[in-house]
Amino acid sequence: MADVNIAEAGDVVLVVGPEAKRIRVSSIFLSVVSPIFDNMLNGNGGGMVIYRGPGLPREIVMVQDKPEAAELFCYVVHHIGPRVPRKILTHELYDFSAFVQKYQAHMCVEHVGYFWLQAALADTPACLTASLWTLFGAAHYLNDAENFNKISCRLIAEAPPVGAVAVDVPVNIPRAVVDDINEISPRLAGISNGSLRMIQGLCLDCVQAGAPRQGGSCRVPHEEGHWMAVWGHE
Helix, strand or coil: CCCCCCCCCCCEEEEEECCCCEECCHHHHHHHHCHHHHHHHCCCCCCCEEECCCCEEEEEHHHHCCHHHHHHHHHCCCCCHHHHHCCCCCHHHHHHHHHHHHHCHHHHHHHHHHHHHHHHHCCCCCCCHHHHHHHHHHHHHCCCCHHHHHHHHHHHHHHCCCEEEEECCCCCCCCHHHHHHHHHHHHHHHHHCCCCCEEECCCCCHHHHHCCCCCCCCCCCHHHHHHEEECCCC
């Protein structure tokens, strides 16, 4: 029996989280979108795959994963459009992105992840600093260079430096990136009201290369693609 039947005739049941939520899916979809699942199902399962007997679905035990993120991921990769929402909450997006990163399934969720990040960013005011950092972490996990850059611009322009406020920075954001944003932000304080200032956001490729603001193998040249206009404020 499964708690959620995403594929009625599915040959795999994901047993997710401490509560052991059972999600029935197709091994074909999982294997195509994720090399990790492909190895579990068609290679060495590493002890996570349980065989219950002839004619019964195999089970993959995923105790450390979050059931909501796993279920949403499976709806996306099985193309169950009516069950894929147009927007999700910030923490749900971060959990979803962490699941995608863990199972290396970026390509199959690229478009839905992009639009979820765009929607969440549009709905997040500057006062919600923690939410901006959470979205920043989600963009990093999803390997979304455009939204990573946009969110970094907003953190630089709108959010107080980490340390000045109590905020939990996502674990996947390198300390060098936090320091870089903290170092850039105070420069905007001296901009007079009504003046226009261009600021440079962070490049995901450069961050992944270990150089948060320059260098690395940029997808978009810095002089063309990593800038944002900011009106001065005091």
